[in-house]
Amino acid sequence: MTEIKASMAGSVWKLTVGTGEKVEPDQDIVILESMKMEIPIATETGGTVKELKVTEGDFVNEADVIAIIE
Template sequence: MTEVKANMAGNVWKVVVKQGDSVEADQDVVILESMKMEIPIATEEAGTVKELKVAEGDFVNEGDIIAIID
């Protein structure tokens, strides 16, 4: 199990995957918006999206769990 975490604070601009999707290592899961920049957040390991912890428009802090990959 892998926890995908935010590497900075920002708003969830776009959720790229949905629960149940298969993902590859280094695949983007969400795109954060911070200071008018778009920052992609990727998973480090391949697997299946078990749970999404955020939705578009949510605010996350650095270290918050975005998704769980199994």
């Protein structure tokens, strides 16, 4: 199990995967918006998205868990 965490504070602009989807290493799963910049957050490992902890429009702080990959 791998927890994907926010690298900085910002708003969830877009989810690029859904629960149950298979992902590859380095695949973007969420795009955050912070200071008018779009910051992609990628998974480090491949697997299946077990749970998304955020929805579009949510605000996250640095190190908040965004998703869980199994």
